[in-house]
Amino acid sequence: MKNHAADVVSEILRVLSASDRWLVLMHEKPDGDTAGCAIALSSLGVRIGKDVILGCPEQFPQKYLFMLRGIQHRVLDRIPDDFSGERCVVVSMDTSNPERAVSGIEEARERCTVINIDHHPDNTGYGHINWVVPTASATGEMVTELLAGSEWGISPDEANALYAAIVTDNGNFCFPSSSSQSHECAVILVEAGAVPGDIAEELETNLSVNSLKLWGRVFERATVFSDGFCAVFWIARSDFLETCTTRQDTENLVNFLLRIKGVKLAALCGEGDDGVRVNLRSRFPMNAREVAARFGGGGHVLASGCTIREPLKDALSALMAEMESHASSCLPSNK
Ligand SMILES: [Mn+2]
Known part of the structure; x- marks a missing residue:
């Protein structure tokens, strides 16, 4: 090697x-x-x-x-x-x-x-x-x-x-x-x-039925925007409480959004005690790290994360605006 x-x-x-x-x-x-x-x-x-x-x-x-x-x-x-x-x-x-x-x-x-x-x-x-x-x-x-x-x-x-x-x-x-x-x-x-x-x-083969119940709620909220290039879904703190799950039940959950045809930039927002934790994933030419960096986060080009210290609703709209602007800067010919 x-x-x-x-x-x-x-x-x-x-x-x-x-x-x-x-x-x-x-x-x-x-x-x-x-x-x-x-x-x-x-x-x-x-x-x-x-x-x-x-x-x-x-x-x-x-x-x-x-x-x-x-x-x-x-x-x-x-x-x-x-x-x-x-x-x-x-x-x-x-x-x-x-x-x-x-x-x-x-x-x-x-x-x-x-x-x-x-x-x-x-x-x-x-x-x-x-x-x-x-x-x-x-x-x-x-x-x-x-x-x-x-x-x-x-x-x-x-x-x-x-x-x-x-x-x-x-x-x-x-x-x-x-x-x-x-x-x-x-x-x-x-x-x-x-x-x-x-x-x-x-x-x-290690899923709990509770994590599937959490995912069910999250999938229900999947939203595709920016001409089909971006997608988000979210979890409120009450979802964790009501399904008896934790953030550990959400690892790689965001990847499901990239399975939607045409989506190149995806995010999961999870409400926590110290703000909204965002997991971002992208496909070329979109750059998940650039979006995360706008909120002080980092990681890999195609997989990154950040924490937005705002209420869930505000964090979600700030994030979606940033994703949309990133999408238009990456894919101008598609606009
Ligand atoms: Mn690693």
């Missing part, structure tokens, strides 16, 4: 090897990619005798519990103060900035080495070692490369976690981000013991 960055990879392996205590972190609202990467690296740490903490900024999502295979995780609201010294390393997975990480990562930087492994193009480079590969379809590809290139190899459980990380982020190799590199990683992981059929079953 072609090596993205031999120097940084060997530097990361050197630091991991030299450190006795690893704190491996997932980002807020953990998705399959951050969870799979953090679990795989934690599993490696346990396997080679390191003292490992797998840290999650909030409750670990039920649907990814299958990846843990006995690896303990801890919900952390802050990086522990005693995590300090040259034998300690923090590894932040798939996390583009300190705000999305367990809090205190910038202070921890003064006390120990911070490694930042990510594929978000807007990564702020907050680590001592920053390995950012925007062309990777998932951070899982990078961690596959890291482990495959190490003396420790990849165990079957780690291979399963990394395979799940990759397929959840690149839509089962269907998103434009999927590359020959993605498929090469799949070969490495299957040879290391990943079982794609089992992972697909874990990932695809």
Whole structure:
């Protein structure tokens, strides 16, 4: 497999090897990619005798519990103060900035080495070692490369976690981000013991009836606008309460809007305690990240997000106006 960055990879392996205590972190609202990467690296740490903490900024999502295979995780609201010294390393997975990480990562930087492994193009480079590969379809590809290139190899459980990380982020190799590199990683992981059929079953047959009831409400509200190029739907806080669901039941829900013929820019607005969380998805030539950036958000060109601190109704109309103006700037010939 072609090596993205031999120097940084060997530097990361050197630091991991030299450190006795690893704190491996997932980002807020953990998705399959951050969870799979953090679990795989934690599993490696346990396997080679390191003292490992797998840290999650909030409750670990039920649907990814299958990846843990006995690896303990801890919900952390802050990086522990005693995590300090040259034998300690923090590894932040798939996390583009300190705000999305367990809090205190910038202070921890003064006390120990911070490694930042990510594929978000807007990564702020907050680590001592920053390995950012925007062309990777998932951070899982990078961690596959890291482990495959190490003396420790990849165990079957780690291979399963990394395979799940990759397929959840690149839509089962269907998103434009999927590359020959993605498929090469799949070969490495299957040879290391990943079982794609089992992972697909874990990932695809885990719905609760409550989440379907939530989705039913949301689908009912689908609105297509801007000459059929844009689509939105929304969730009020009361929908979560009445269907006994949480934001975790909405991961990738926005992708359904892109299945409407002709839609190239789609958004899901979810009302939360601290504003309206917006998930955006686009197809070329529309740029979801540009729209998210108008509201202070970020992410990938085709998949991004932001939070709008307005009442739901106002957030929705501001967002739709921004989407409409983006659509007309991208597709002038269609107007
Ligand atoms: Mn990712």
